[in-house]
Amino acid sequence: MTERMTAAIDVKGLNKSFGDKRVVRDVSIRVEEGRITGFLGPNGAGKTTTLRLLCGLLTPDSGEGRVLGMDFRTRTEAIKRETGYMTQRFSLYEDMTIEENLDFIARVHELPERRERVAGALERLGLHYRRDQLAGALSGGWKQRLALAAATLHEPRLLLLDEPTAGVDPKARREFWDKIHAMADQGLTVLVSTHYMDEAERCHDIGYILDGRLIVRGTAEEIVSGSGLVTFSGEGPDIGRITRELEKQEGVLSASAFGTAVRVSGADRDALRRAIAPYERGPFAWVEVTPSLEDVFIQLTSRPPDDWLAQ
Amino acid sequence: MKRLSLARIVAVMVKEFTQLRRDRITYAMILVMPLMQLLLFGYAINTDPRHLPAAVVAHDHGRLADAVVATLERTSYIDVRYLPASEGEMDRMIRRGDILLALTIPPDFSQRVLKGDRTQILAEIDATDPIAAGAVSAAVAALPSYAVQQDLRGPAARPAGSPPFEVVVHRLYNPEGITSYNIVPGLLAIILSMTLVMMTSMAVTREVERGTMESLLATPATPFEVMIGKLLPYVAVGIIQTAVVLILARVLFSVPMAQSLAGWFALSVGIVLFIIGNLALGYLISTLVRSQLQAMQVSMFYIMPSLFLSGFMFPFRGLPLWAQAIGEVMPITHFLRIVRGSLLKGQMLGDMGPDLLALGAFLIAVAALTLARSRTTLD
Numbered sequence: 001m002t003e004r005m006t007a008a009i010d011v012k013g014l015n016k017s018f019g020d021k022r023v024v025r026d027v028s029i030r031v032e033e034g035r036i037t038g039f040l041g042p043n044g045a046g047k048t049t050t051l052r053l054l055c056g057l058l059t060p061d062s063g064e065g066r067v068l069g070m071d072f073r074t075r076t077e078a079i080k081r082e083t084g085y086m087t088q089r090f091s092l093y094e095d096m097t098i099e100e101n102l103d104f105i106a107r108v109h110e111l112p113e114r115r116e117r118v119a120g121a122l123e124r125l126g127l128h129y130r131r132d133q134l135a136g137a138l139s140g141g142w143k144q145r146l147a148l149a150a151a152t153l154h155e156p157r158l159l160l161l162d163e164p165t166a167g168v169d170p171k172a173r174r175e176f177w178d179k180i181h182a183m184a185d186q187g188l189t190v191l192v193s194t195h196y197m198d199e200a201e202r203c204h205d206i207g208y209i210l211d212g213r214l215i216v217r218g219t220a221e222e223i224v225s226g227s228g229l230v231t232f233s234g235e236g237p238d239i240g241r242i243t244r245e246l247e248k249q250e251g252v253l254s255a256s257a258f259g260t261a262v263r264v265s266g267a268d269r270d271a272l273r274r275a276i277a278p279y280e281r282g283p284f285a286w287v288e289v290t291p292s293l294e295d296v297f298i299q300l301t302s303r304p305p306d307d308w309l310a311q
Numbered sequence: 312m313k314r315l316s317l318a319r320i321v322a323v324m325v326k327e328f329t330q331l332r333r334d335r336i337t338y339a340m341i342l343v344m345p346l347m348q349l350l351l352f353g354y355a356i357n358t359d360p361r362h363l364p365a366a367v368v369a370h371d372h373g374r375l376a377d378a379v380v381a382t383l384e385r386t387s388y389i390d391v392r393y394l395p396a397s398e399g400e401m402d403r404m405i406r407r408g409d410i411l412l413a414l415t416i417p418p419d420f421s422q423r424v425l426k427g428d429r430t431q432i433l434a435e436i437d438a439t440d441p442i443a444a445g446a447v448s449a450a451v452a453a454l455p456s457y458a459v460q461q462d463l464r465g466p467a468a469r470p471a472g473s474p475p476f477e478v479v480v481h482r483l484y485n486p487e488g489i490t491s492y493n494i495v496p497g498l499l500a501i502i503l504s505m506t507l508v509m510m511t512s513m514a515v516t517r518e519v520e521r522g523t524m525e526s527l528l529a530t531p532a533t534p535f536e537v538m539i540g541k542l543l544p545y546v547a548v549g550i551i552q553t554a555v556v557l558i559l560a561r562v563l564f565s566v567p568m569a570q571s572l573a574g575w576f577a578l579s580v581g582i583v584l585f586i587i588g589n590l591a592l593g594y595l596i597s598t599l600v601r602s603q604l605q606a607m608q609v610s611m612f613y614i615m616p617s618l619f620l621s622g623f624m625f626p627f628r629g630l631p632l633w634a635q636a637i638g639e640v641m642p643i644t645h646f647l648r649i650v651r652g653s654l655l656k657g658q659m660l661g662d663m664g665p666d667l668l669a670l671g672a673f674l675i676a677v678a679a680l681t682l683a684r685s686r687t688t689l690d
């Protein structure tokens with residue numbers, strides 16, 4: 001990374017309402033060039049809406065700034081030329097073949113050497129022997145691959161991915177992320193929304209959005225350490241009952257069963273110790289563990305955001 | 312044996328009702344369609360056309376000539392709208408379709424009738440539409456027995472059964488009154504409207520419904536580019552349909568096409584304007600509705616009246632004035648005049664002027680509205 005990094009996205013005070021429902025509230029976001037930023041948040045938090053605002057598919061109620069160095073409110077057409085957007089729902093033509101879809105994208109982007117580009121993309125994504133298959137007949141994972149190929153065909157400088165790996169098997173997911181990293185190494189900036197913690201950890205940076213507000217920003221470690229969260233893990237019998245009981249205890253912010261173990265988190269170590277102490281008997285033992293990103297996010301989701309804003 | 316479950320039938324039924332209730336346009340159509348059709352067609356359709364336009368060139372200005380014109384008007388079948396100075400002018404009027412009847416009264420008409428000499432009035436009838444032509448010729452045929460009777464008293468009075476003058480009827484353009492000569496060119500207009508409006512009425516909605524709009528909008532393509540790109544293939548569809556209909560019209564129905572090259576050119580201009588106008592209209596519908604089903608319904612909402620109010624099924628000139636006014640707004644009305652005029656009457660560019668202008672105006676208005684409606688965003 002160079003000393004003085006330029007921002008691929010630098011947008012401030014983004015707002016968007018549907019009717020009287022405020023879906024995106026005062027979101028300011030800065031993403032350095034060549035960085036992969038994960039966008040997390042519960043369902044309905046406003047991730048998709050934010051991505052759509054950034055690539056000019058929705059008009060913001062307010063907000064200003066630059067995407068790829070261009071005013072994102074007025075230069076939408078120029079921005080679109082250098083941005084790849086992969087939608088949450090598959091949005092290519094199901095009644096066209098893989099190759100026809102890519103060919104169409106290549107044409108609307110007026111790519112030179114169209115055939116070579118399309119053939120290259122098919123090759124890279126391992127889609128070449130399926131090129132004549134109708135997109136609608138592809139399985140979910142293959143559709144994602146096709147969508148990624150389509151979103152990157154014109155070699156964009158900015159890639160916006162909306163839950164690109166939902167429903168994709170682990171191997172394909174790993175390959176997908178390897179590809180994203182390879183492209184980021186070439187200078188591509190990526191903003192990717194996801195619900196998977198392992199994917200969040202693969203990002204350089206994470207943004208957490210809740211109720212339309214971007215409430216946490218930073219690397220995975222920064223977010224975990226900055227959360228002040230304490231987590232204990234205990235293993236033993238009767239996990240289900242213990243979990244249910246712990247959830248209601250004073251000092252416990254979340255309790256969740258993982259197979260034969262239970263994880264409890266809280267903001268205050270002493271209060272949490274008091275809550276879990278009664279269960280420490282027989283074979284049951286508590287150990288303090290580093291909170292995972294998931295612990296932190298569950299945490300964020302279950303607490304009203306005003307708490308966090310006040311901090 | 313499988314058990315028939317009433318509960319499951321009810322479950323599906325309730326679901327259908329819920330969806331129906333959500334779909335406002337369908338909901339409205341259930342009421343509006345029958346209402347509109349009953350009112351519109353109940354009042355507009357008239358198989359006994361009246362007030363058909365006519366012109367008279369009277370070379371004789373005597374009392375009896377005036378009486379002939381007055382009698383003609385009293386029938387209520389014919390409205391004498393024009394009194395052109397020459398037969399040439401009157402010929403142009405009938406070729407353009409301004410009038411359905413051109414009456415020529417000879418110079419010595421009154422004199423000869425009074426003297427009891429044989430004399431003839433020439434009635435040229437636009438027989439393109441056999442229904443309208445039938446009404447006109449019935450009215451004209453009755454002329455000799457009613458007109459001038461009360462003006463002839465004393466020595467000039469005739470015994471009953473011997474009319475004071477004759478009417479020579481010339482049926483122009485479709486002298487044998489062959490219905491298919493009128494209907495088949497009209498079908499071209501109907502086929503083009505139906506397929507083109509319906510096909511393109513789904514162009515945008517389909518993308519929205521399937522979710523592909525989101526990808527499309529994320530590309531640099533502008534709404535204008537998308538519109539043109541989506542419509543051009545259908546121009547080809549329209550041209551192919553036109554060719555098929557014209558060939559079949561010639562081969563199967565022997566519809567006359569005594570066209571000069573200039574005549575074909577004029578017709579082609581009309582065809583292209585009409586095709587593009589219909590496509591633009593379909594596209595406009597597509598930007599207004601929310602589902603493909605709604606698009607179909609709105610298209611039907613347009614196509615139904617166009618069958619009845621354009622002059623396709625019933626003579627346009629026989630419709631009530633308010634119905635004619637609605638018809639004038641629809642491009643199909645003008646196109647019908649152009650195709651029939653071109654194929655049956657040999658109309659040239661000059662004769663089609665007003666109708667071509669109307670098609671052009673329609674196209675521009677609809678295209679402008681469509682572009683105003685197309686958006687680059689999903690808002």
Ligand SMILES: Nc1ncnc2c1ncn2[C@@H]1O[C@H](COP(=O)(O)OP(=O)(O)OP(=O)(O)O)[C@@H](O)[C@H]1O
Pocket residue numbers: 018023041042043044045046047048049050088
């Ligand atoms: N076109 C729309 N009209 C009205 N409300 C909308 C529209 N699009 C989104 N919303 C609302 O905005 C909120 C945020 O939606 P958005 O799709 O951005 O959430 P998300 O974070 O992407 O959720 P998910 O993880 O489920 O994809 C939701 O409450 C949704 O109902």
Ligand SMILES: [Mg+2]
Pocket residue numbers: 047048049088162
């Ligand atoms: Mg989403």
